[in-house]
Amino acid sequence: MKRNSLKIAAISGALIFAASMAACSSNSPPAGGNAGTTGPIEIWYSNNKAEVTWGKAMVAEWNAAHADQQITAQEIPAGKSSEEVINAAITAGTTPCLIFNTAPVAVPQFQKAGGLVALDTFKDGAAYIQARTGALADQYKSSDGKFYQLPWKSNPVVLFYNKDIFKKAGVDPSQLATQADLLTAARKIKQSGAAQFAMWPSPGSEFYQSWFDFYPFYAAASNGTPLVKDGKSTFNSDAGKQTAEFWKTMYAEGLASKEVYQGDSFADGKAAIAVSGPWAIDYYGDKVNWGTVPVPGLTASDKSYTFSDAKNIGLFSACKNQQTAWDVLKFATSPDQDGKFLKTTGQMPMRSTAVTDYADFFTSKPAYKAFSDQATRTVEVPNVNNAVEVWQTFRDAYSKTVVSGQGTVADMLKTTADKIDQLVAAK
Amino acid sequence: MTTTTAAGPARTRRATGKATGAILGRQPLGLVFVAPYVLYIVLVLAYPLGFAVYMSFHDYFFTAPGVEVPKPFVGMDNFVAILTDPAVARSFLNTLIFLVINVPLTVVLSLVLANALNRVTRLKAFFRVSYYIPYITASVATVAIWLFLFQGSGLINQLLGPLAPNPSWLINESLAMPVIAIYVTWKQLGFFILLYLAALQNIPNELYESASVDGANKRQQFMNITVPGVRSATLLVMVLSTITGANMFTEPYLLTGGGGPNGASASPVYLMYKKGIEQGHPGLAAALGVVLVIGVLAVSLIQRKLVGGEED
Numbered sequence: 001m002k003r004n005s006l007k008i009a010a011i012s013g014a015l016i017f018a019a020s021m022a023a024c025s026s027n028s029p030p031a032g033g034n035a036g037t038t039g040p041i042e043i044w045y046s047n048n049k050a051e052v053t054w055g056k057a058m059v060a061e062w063n064a065a066h067a068d069q070q071i072t073a074q075e076i077p078a079g080k081s082s083e084e085v086i087n088a089a090i091t092a093g094t095t096p097c098l099i100f101n102t103a104p105v106a107v108p109q110f111q112k113a114g115g116l117v118a119l120d121t122f123k124d125g126a127a128y129i130q131a132r133t134g135a136l137a138d139q140y141k142s143s144d145g146k147f148y149q150l151p152w153k154s155n156p157v158v159l160f161y162n163k164d165i166f167k168k169a170g171v172d173p174s175q176l177a178t179q180a181d182l183l184t185a186a187r188k189i190k191q192s193g194a195a196q197f198a199m200w201p202s203p204g205s206e207f208y209q210s211w212f213d214f215y216p217f218y219a220a221a222s223n224g225t226p227l228v229k230d231g232k233s234t235f236n237s238d239a240g241k242q243t244a245e246f247w248k249t250m251y252a253e254g255l256a257s258k259e260v261y262q263g264d265s266f267a268d269g270k271a272a273i274a275v276s277g278p279w280a281i282d283y284y285g286d287k288v289n290w291g292t293v294p295v296p297g298l299t300a301s302d303k304s305y306t307f308s309d310a311k312n313i314g315l316f317s318a319c320k321n322q323q324t325a326w327d328v329l330k331f332a333t334s335p336d337q338d339g340k341f342l343k344t345t346g347q348m349p350m351r352s353t354a355v356t357d358y359a360d361f362f363t364s365k366p367a368y369k370a371f372s373d374q375a376t377r378t379v380e381v382p383n384v385n386n387a388v389e390v391w392q393t394f395r396d397a398y399s400k401t402v403v404s405g406q407g408t409v410a411d412m413l414k415t416t417a418d419k420i421d422q423l424v425a426a427k
Numbered sequence: 428m429t430t431t432t433a434a435g436p437a438r439t440r441r442a443t444g445k446a447t448g449a450i451l452g453r454q455p456l457g458l459v460f461v462a463p464y465v466l467y468i469v470l471v472l473a474y475p476l477g478f479a480v481y482m483s484f485h486d487y488f489f490t491a492p493g494v495e496v497p498k499p500f501v502g503m504d505n506f507v508a509i510l511t512d513p514a515v516a517r518s519f520l521n522t523l524i525f526l527v528i529n530v531p532l533t534v535v536l537s538l539v540l541a542n543a544l545n546r547v548t549r550l551k552a553f554f555r556v557s558y559y560i561p562y563i564t565a566s567v568a569t570v571a572i573w574l575f576l577f578q579g580s581g582l583i584n585q586l587l588g589p590l591a592p593n594p595s596w597l598i599n600e601s602l603a604m605p606v607i608a609i610y611v612t613w614k615q616l617g618f619f620i621l622l623y624l625a626a627l628q629n630i631p632n633e634l635y636e637s638a639s640v641d642g643a644n645k646r647q648q649f650m651n652i653t654v655p656g657v658r659s660a661t662l663l664v665m666v667l668s669t670i671t672g673a674n675m676f677t678e679p680y681l682l683t684g685g686g687g688p689n690g691a692s693a694s695p696v697y698l699m700y701k702k703g704i705e706q707g708h709p710g711l712a713a714a715l716g717v718v719l720v721i722g723v724l725a726v727s728l729i730q731r732k733l734v735g736g737e738e739d
Contacts, residue, residue, distance in 0.1 A: 084704055093492035109707045114494025196580075203598075204684030205693075207705065258598045259579050260684040262571065317491055389706040396514070400689045404600075 039321035040070045041328065042096035046082075046311070047075040050282075050345040055100065057340065058332055069324045076101060083109075090115030090316070097319035098329060102149055102312045104140060105208070105381045105388060110314065111148045117315045118146040122326045132333060134352030139226070139380040140312065148314065150329055151350040153341065155277025155309040156374040157216050159296075163289040165272040168194040176293050177300035179217065179246045182273075186255040189272045198255045200271035203403045207392040211381070212275045214398060216307040218243045219379040220297035224305035228382040228390065231424055235394075236417035242298055244409040248402045258403055277309050278346050278371040292370055308378035310350065342368075348375040386423040393419050476720075482713035489709060505714035515715060518686075518695045519722070521604050525672045525694075526726070528608035533668045534661060537616055541623030542653055555624075559617035566614070566677040573610050573682060597683050600691040607678045607692055615671060619664050626660035627653070658735060665730045673723045676700065695719045 045055040052075060059073045076099065079085035083106040089095040090113050102110070110116050119125040126147060129137050133151045140151045159182075161173050169192035171185045186198030201213040215227065222239035234240070250256040257265075266274035267287050274280070275295070284290050294304045313332070319325050331337065338349035339358050348354060348371055355362065355372045362369040381387060394416055401412035451458060483505050490496045509515050544554055561569055576582050577596040584591035596602050634652050643651065654661075675694040679686040686693030695715055703712025 087489065087704065087707075090491045091489040095491075112496065112707070113489060114491040114496065202684065203687070205687045205690070206685045207701075257579075258594065258688075262574055317494075386706070389708075392701065392706065396690070399687060404598075404688055406689070 037321045038069055038324045038327075040072065041098070041319065041321050041324050042072045042074075043098040043100065043328070044074060044076045044096050045099075046101040047078075048279075048345070051100070054341050054344040057344075058337055062328060062331055066324075069321070069327075071328060086110065086115075086314075087113070090318075093318050095316035095318045097316060097321065097325035098332075099314050099316065100152065100311075100332070102314035104149065104310060104312060104383065105391065107140075107149050107312075107314070108142065108383060108385055108387050111142055115314075115316055115318075116148040117317050117319070117322060118142075118144075118148055119150060119315060119326070119329075120146045122323075125326070128330060132352070133350045136350065136352070136376070136378065140383060142383055143385070149312040150315075150333065151310060152312045152333065153310065153345075153347045153349055154375050154378055155279055155311075155347055156306050156371055156378050157212065157275050157277050157309055158292045158294055158306065158370065158374060160266060160274045160276050160280060160284065160288075160290050160292055162195070162266065162269065162272050163291055165189065165194045165269070168192060169272070171272075173291055173293055176296055178296050179221065179242065179298060182296050183246060183249060183255075186250060186273075187253070190253070190255050195272040196270045197257045197265070198271065199250065199273045199275075200257045200261050200265035201275055202260055203251075203256075203258050203399070204260050205395060205399050207388055207395050210391060210395050210398060211307050211309065213247060214243060214394075214402075215379075215381075216275060216295045217246065217297075219305040219307055220295045220301075222305075223297070224377060224379050226379050226382045227394070228384050228420065228424055231384070231421075233417040233420040233424070236413040239298065240413055241409055244398070244402055244413060248405065248409060251403050252405055278348060278368055281346055281367050292367070294370075294374060303377060305377045305379055306374055308375075308380050310378070310380060348372060350375070352376070384424045386426060390420050390423050393423065479713040479716050482710050483717045485710055487710040487713065488707065501710070505710045506718070509711060509714045509718060514690055514693065515695065515698060517690045518693045518698050521690075521692060522673060522675070522694060524604045525608045525611070525675065526669060528605055529612050529672050530665055530668050532609070532612045533615065533619055534664055536612065537619035537664060538623050538654070538657065538661070540616070541620045541627060542649065544620065545624060545627045555620075558620050561614045562617035564614075567681065569610075569614055570678070570681045573606075577606055594688075598688045600688055603683050603688060603692040607675070607682060608672075610682065611671065611675070611678060615668065619668070622660050622664055623657055626657040630656040662731060662734045665734060666727045669726050669730065670723060673719055 043055075043059070045051055055073055059071045063070050076082050077085050079088075082099075082101055083103055086095065086099060086102070086106070087109070090110060095115060107116070119129065122128075129140075129147050129150055133140075137147075137151055140147060140149055142148050159176065161176075163173075166173055166185075166189075169185075169189040171188050175181050176185060189195055189198045202209050218227075218235060218240060219225070221243045222234070222237065225234045225237075225239070227233065227235055247256070251258055257271075261270065264274075265271040266276075267284060269288070295306045297304050313329055315322065315325050315329060333349070333351075335351070335357055338351050338354070339361070341347070341349055342354070342358055343361055346368060351357060354375065358372075362372055381391070384390065397412050397416040401407045401409060484500060484502065485498045486501050486504075487498050488496050540558065544551065544558075547554060574581070574597075578584075579595040579598075581595075584595060592599055592602055596606050630652065634656075635648055638648050638652060674696050676696045679692045679694050679697045683692040686697050696719070699712040699715050699719075702715065703709045
């Protein structure tokens with residue numbers, strides 16, 4: 001029996017060794033095409049119902065006019081996240097030409113993997129992006145100064161509040177101009193028992209959760225400063241400290257829940273305030289008697305900043321007909337299609353002239369007007385090396401100090417800033 | 428001299444035949460029959476494991492086909508980075524806490540329940556199906572039930588009233604992992620009960636009858652006949668529950684909001700996912716995987732030594 005075990009172990013070891021050697025020598029042919037080629041292309045879009053409706057209409061319109069450059073479209077295949085699916089497709093060389101839901105935080109990784117085409121490759125690439133999006137487009141440039149994503153649409157987050165709960169608690173929503181005001185309102189709501197919690201952002205440990213608690217408030221407090229600027233973290237500052245202290249107090253006093261809510265705490269009336277983008281207008285609809293106010297900063301301002309929650313369009317290197325892909329990209333982000341996208345989905349096209357271009361829409365649907373104004377003052381996740389790890393590092397430290405209340409905010413911000421600076425500087 | 432010359436080729440033939448026999452065995456045709464399974468093992472298990480070992484010694488990065496990104500050999504760097512990472516150390520400690528609670532609980536409960544089910548004469552099928560249902564139900568659904576039970580405003584805390592822990596179960600650094608261990612025990616129990624039920628069928632009834640004649644009571648019969656009689660099944664249950672625990676992913680992902688609070692329920696496999704897939708460091712993830720495989724092998728060998736399991 002022992003001899004058999006030894007034999008099995010020896011054979012297993014040999015197989016694993018052989019497999020290791022085979023792995024070393026793997027080689028694959030290059031894929032993709034070059035700018036200048038035209039023909040049929042494939043695209044993926046989000047599985048969001050409204051975006052699918054717009055996507056199908058856009059594709060039908062293009063296909064009707066381009067018999068030799070037909071688009072085949074489908075929703076992004078299911079996975080734990082879109083980014084995971086896209087990463088796998090890049091490695092396998094099976095990405096479509098365009099993906100209309102590329103998260104900016106994942107772009108540095110896709111770029112490093114050689115999965116994306118720099119849009120500057122096209123003659124009018126950079127000029128088109130800058131003309132459409134204006135100065136905000138600069139946030140989407142990669143460290144080599146090129147655009148590997150087309151800034152497409154944003155969902156600038158604001159505070160949705162429940163009018164009924166506010167009325168019951170005796171809180172005036174117009175008095176939410178600063179973080180201190182919000183804290184006072186939160187205490188009133190909790191004390192009145194009008195809602196279980198004033199706010200219930202997810203306290204989960206996932207890297208992206210900070211985009212819906214700390215980051216919008218930090219953007220507002222710091223007058224639009226990204227988490228990392230010019231290769232250095234910025235949050236170990238007065239704005240960062242006060243924002244982190246604000247949230248720490250919210251958790252310490254039980255004004256925000258430390259537990260993950262299964263469902264939508266705002267829609268269920270468990271929380272009085274939610275941090276959401278314009279997509280939530282249709283979602284909450286008549287379910288909640290809601291209103292919106294901008295995310296408050298340290299001082300009152302009618303020009304406050306927030307997090308963009310943008311999703312962009314990537315042109316992938318496995319694409320054979322890249323010229324067609326670029327032409328489709330411009331068609332899908334033309335003034336006409338941007339207008340249709342806005343009307344169908346309620347999300348803001350990243351067009352610097354959107355407020356005037358679609359004035360009729362904003363007049364007929366005033367709830368969206370605040371978002372169109374806010375969309376001009378947004379902060380994106382920084383386009384830096386190891387972007388996901390940067391956010392995970394921040395989230396881990398934030399969870400420990402701010403959510404769980406261990407240690408001081410000052411120490412946490414300093415230690416985390418040092419770690420993040422190293423991550424950004426690393427390859 | 429002549430004799431030697433005549434015996435030489437015959438001896439050589441015998442030696443060659445022995446060597447061929449040693450490699451091909453007494454029934455060479457058998458190799459043809461096992462070839463498909465060996466091929467499966469090579470493609471599905473050995474190659475990925477070998478590739479993981481290769482990645483663990485390189486600064487590896489997944490790229491599009493044809494894209495050249497340097498993936499230099501880094502020696503033990505990935506292992507050093509992993510073994511000095513406090514989050515990784517915490518995840519292994521979490522796994523240890525999990526195993527200490529889950530493995531004994533699984534063995535004891537599944538053996539006792541299997542023994543009871545083996546003796547039940549009425550509603551036997553109903554009980555067997557009842558225990559098996561959680562095992563075949565999707566984790567997403569069962570996790571929702573446990574959230575309903577163990578959240579701050581959940582049923583357990585309502586029953587406990589002032590005795591409810593603060594912070595509550597799933598956000599309490601000391602309690603999150605034990606809750607997960609109990610959840611997994613409950614979910615997997617049906618499968619292990621079936622294993623023990625199969626093993627119990629192999630214990631001859633005569634042994635119980637003899638013991639009864641000799642005056643052994645039920646407890647003595649259980650301890651002296653049943654427990655030794657299912658020893659090989661016990662080893663299997665221990666090894667399988669250890670492997671299940673070491674591969675834990677869904678529970679920290681869904682039940683505790685991403686391994687919270689503060690990594691107190693993060694598992695090595697969940698960290699592998701974060702490092703390898705989310706953060707783009709497959710080399711680190713592979714090193715963590717290799718360490719985990721070695722750890723599971725070591726624990727399994729210890730279990731084998733402690734319990735024994737080979738048929739005499």
